Amino acid sequence: xxxxxxxxxxxxxxxxxxxxxxxxxxxxxxxxxxxxxxxxxxxxxxxxxxxxxxxxxxxxxxxxxxxxxxxxxxxxxxxxxxxxxxxxxxxxxxxxxxxxxxxxxxxxxxxxxxxxxxxxxxxxxxxxxxxxxxxxxxxxxxxxxxxxxxxxxxxxxxxxxxxxxxxxxxxxxxxxxxxxxxxxxxxxxxxxxxxxxxxxxxxxxxxxxxxxxxxxxxxxxxxxxxxxxxxxxxxxxxxxxxxxxxxxxxxxxxxxxxxxxxxxxxxxxxxxxxxxxxxxxxxxxxxxxxxxxxxxxxxxxxxxxxxxxxxxxxxxxxxxxxxx
Amino acid sequence: xxxxxxxxxxxxxxxxxxxxxxxxxxxxxxxxxxxxxxxxxxxxxxxxxxxxxxxxxxxxxxxxxxxxxxxxxxxxxxxxxxxxxxxxxxxxxxxxxxxxxxxxxxxxxxxxxxxxxxxxxxxxxxxxxxxxxxxxxxxxxxxxxxxxxxxxxxxxxxxxxxxxxxxxxxxxxxxxxxxxxxxxxxxxxxxxxxxxxxxxxxxxxxxxxxxxxxxxxxxxxxxxxxxxxxxxxxxxxxxxxxxxxxxxxxxxxxxxxxxxxxxxxxxxxxxxxxxxxxxxxxxxxxxxxxxxxxxxxxxxxxxxxxxxxxxxxxxxxxxxxxxxxxxxxxxxxxxxxxxxxxxxxx
Numbered sequence: 001x002x003x004x005x006x007x008x009x010x011x012x013x014x015x016x017x018x019x020x021x022x023x024x025x026x027x028x029x030x031x032x033x034x035x036x037x038x039x040x041x042x043x044x045x046x047x048x049x050x051x052x053x054x055x056x057x058x059x060x061x062x063x064x065x066x067x068x069x070x071x072x073x074x075x076x077x078x079x080x081x082x083x084x085x086x087x088x089x090x091x092x093x094x095x096x097x098x099x100x101x102x103x104x105x106x107x108x109x110x111x112x113x114x115x116x117x118x119x120x121x122x123x124x125x126x127x128x129x130x131x132x133x134x135x136x137x138x139x140x141x142x143x144x145x146x147x148x149x150x151x152x153x154x155x156x157x158x159x160x161x162x163x164x165x166x167x168x169x170x171x172x173x174x175x176x177x178x179x180x181x182x183x184x185x186x187x188x189x190x191x192x193x194x195x196x197x198x199x200x201x202x203x204x205x206x207x208x209x210x211x212x213x214x215x216x217x218x219x220x221x222x223x224x225x226x227x228x229x230x231x232x233x234x235x236x237x238x239x240x241x242x243x244x245x246x247x248x249x250x251x252x253x254x255x256x257x258x259x260x261x262x263x264x265x266x267x268x269x270x271x272x273x274x275x276x277x278x279x280x281x282x283x284x285x286x287x288x289x290x291x292x293x294x295x296x297x298x299x300x301x302x303x304x305x306x307x308x309x310x311x312x313x314x315x316x317x318x319x320x321x322x323x324x
Numbered sequence: 325x326x327x328x329x330x331x332x333x334x335x336x337x338x339x340x341x342x343x344x345x346x347x348x349x350x351x352x353x354x355x356x357x358x359x360x361x362x363x364x365x366x367x368x369x370x371x372x373x374x375x376x377x378x379x380x381x382x383x384x385x386x387x388x389x390x391x392x393x394x395x396x397x398x399x400x401x402x403x404x405x406x407x408x409x410x411x412x413x414x415x416x417x418x419x420x421x422x423x424x425x426x427x428x429x430x431x432x433x434x435x436x437x438x439x440x441x442x443x444x445x446x447x448x449x450x451x452x453x454x455x456x457x458x459x460x461x462x463x464x465x466x467x468x469x470x471x472x473x474x475x476x477x478x479x480x481x482x483x484x485x486x487x488x489x490x491x492x493x494x495x496x497x498x499x500x501x502x503x504x505x506x507x508x509x510x511x512x513x514x515x516x517x518x519x520x521x522x523x524x525x526x527x528x529x530x531x532x533x534x535x536x537x538x539x540x541x542x543x544x545x546x547x548x549x550x551x552x553x554x555x556x557x558x559x560x561x562x563x564x565x566x567x568x569x570x571x572x573x574x575x576x577x578x579x580x581x582x583x584x585x586x587x588x589x590x591x592x593x594x595x596x597x598x599x600x601x602x603x604x605x606x607x608x609x610x611x612x613x614x615x616x617x618x619x620x621x622x623x624x625x626x627x628x629x630x631x632x633x634x635x636x637x638x639x640x641x642x643x644x645x646x647x648x649x650x651x652x653x654x655x656x657x658x659x660x661x662x663x664x665x666x667x668x669x670x
Binding site for chain 2: 047048161162163164191192193194195196197199200218219220221222224225227244245248258259262263264265266268269272273274275276277279280
């Protein structure tokens, strides 16, 4: 079943997500394609409503089935995720794929201790004894730098501080040695001094365990700290992808350029910020062509056509006619 | 449209020994079993026309300070002097007059607008309460919409849910300006906005400040935004002011180990200069019954015996220009001669 060691661990092709409601259909993700190599860290960078979290959840088919139309291909280590039955999916989540969220209280059940939830997950997915699972839970808490792990095993989620809870959730996500970690804004709700601790911890664990990571964030600074590769998302599409250095130093899509220049840095003091005018489009009525065109100062009549994906180099892709 | 800055060059706002403890209730008698020392003996001044930034992590007391200034909650102790007049919290008429001259913009743009009123009515509400006729208030609302960059013809009859987050925050700024205040307290006012929209609102705030001669207290957890906006910065930790000074002083010559840690936790924005070691370990302690002595000593790598026992006072930093003018103050034993700390000067 496993893919050859050289191939990508994850491949998404033309991923499309629509949410159907009574009055309107939201075009949340509109044809996202990418591959992820083993051990690679991809950051999906975008603003609210850009479809970054929906993309992440779609990969593991975590969206409510009744209201979601999901299409495209998702292949994880050679397995067709779209064709999987419910049980196979549940086995995949938690073993091969670990997931962490912005709000750890969502991941934990408030009425069970941290230790019980971690060791139960291990027992659920692997054929080990309770005692062995408990020992591994202690190791995991130690690994995510939770002080006095044996005592913390008996703590309930609400008894931990924000940063500790986030660490415990990372331990839970890693408990079956996943080869892919999906992270949805896991540091956004944390204070600055705690955020950097969690980022460094994730970076270290990623290196040690050789995991591939997809990290969703709205924060350019966070992406720069953790990403190998960045995908900039706007209105449900990847508008630019490339190595993090390339994106930071040579952004080519007008939206990426605008996002970087409107990210406030103290050194800009006294100068007016180059803000992007207007606001993101209504996802229920997307224009046929480039969705950024109404806010773009370089827009031309040709932008009314769907923009082609232009490869500037084998690793740098831009979806804008001006890049050609 | 406002009176010019007070002629004596004095502070617009003077805060002295401001204190607020919240009880933590428990047990069957619901007695206070502990106290959250949210704001503890806080002193600072704000000069007319300046932007004072307040930074600190969650639970440091920055929002409580804002609410105390507006008298939305009652202080336990301390004095607030606005425009040379001490504020008497028992005098309802004086409080009304104060709230006309001091207004606040909150983080959550949606919950600070009435969902059942068109935004025009929300903006007219304040002036009408303060005795302006409906026709005048309507006229004023149109001016304000134009001022914050919303086309009155297009927006004025809309309801809050029909606006984007950035547009709603513009309406909140217009609402705050409706009574022609002198001081605007911005409590995480841009934190919930996307970056591209945040930049628009920050530009608007700076333009309004210049055109209307406004004074801001700018509260944020985002150190980049505070550096961009502020003339002076105040750093809080667990209810205490640990450092205050001109923005360039704080960002380039910070004196307090906490300020240093906070600033080095800022992402570098350069993939070749990633952070390698976290500046602090652990979370901020619980503000219920905070540590004795210096409240930061539990996380400070320079902490010595004196820090465990004695509480450092906010004092001028020795030997630099801003300190000579009394502008740069720090509360740290390591910076005070004769404190008993081995790193102290002299």
